[in-house]
Amino acid sequence: MKSDNQNELFPIVDEDGNVKGSIYRAHAHDGTKILHPVVHLHLFNSKGELFLQKRPEWKDIQPGKWDTATGGHVDFGEKIEDALYREVREELGVTNFIPVFLCKYVFEGIRERELVYVYKTVYDDPVKPDREELAGGRFFTRCEILNSIGKGIFTPNFEDEYMRIFGND
Secondary structure (H helix, E strand, O other): OOOOOOOOEEEEEOOOOOEEEEEEHHHHOOOOOOOEEEEEEEEEOOOOOEEEEEOOOOOOOOOOOEEEOEEEEOOOOOOHHHHHHHHHHHHHOOOOOOOEEEEEEEEEOOOOEEEEEEEEEEOOOOOOOOOOOOOOEEEEOHHHHHHHOOOOOEOHHHHHHHHHHHOOO
């Protein structure tokens, strides 16, 4: 069974995003909750539907749940926007998009603590989820999302972020 590379090196950051050191993935997700950066992209189509990815069962965090279109770690030494473009290309096969920065915030889960850089884009070309990275993906209407929140379908991180950013739209 595939698994995440536990030896990936991530930056340790403060809440402003200043790099303070480095940490391996295994240690970043072992409950120590050392703050490390991630990027998220909310990919909408022009009809206002939001593309979500289905996390594969082999993921070490929230396997099998629906999540933000792209979410990934920033590698040690990598710029935030470079990580965003890399992750979107790897996970969705999308390269020609214009990201709009929305916000950054600290998310604390059961096993990790992340400084989340959130972007959105509108994209109408085909989305091709990588079959090795994801268990699929599809567009959801706002109604579908709101009716499914709190039912164990989405990751807690997605639900929190969606309501924080788009809840009052």
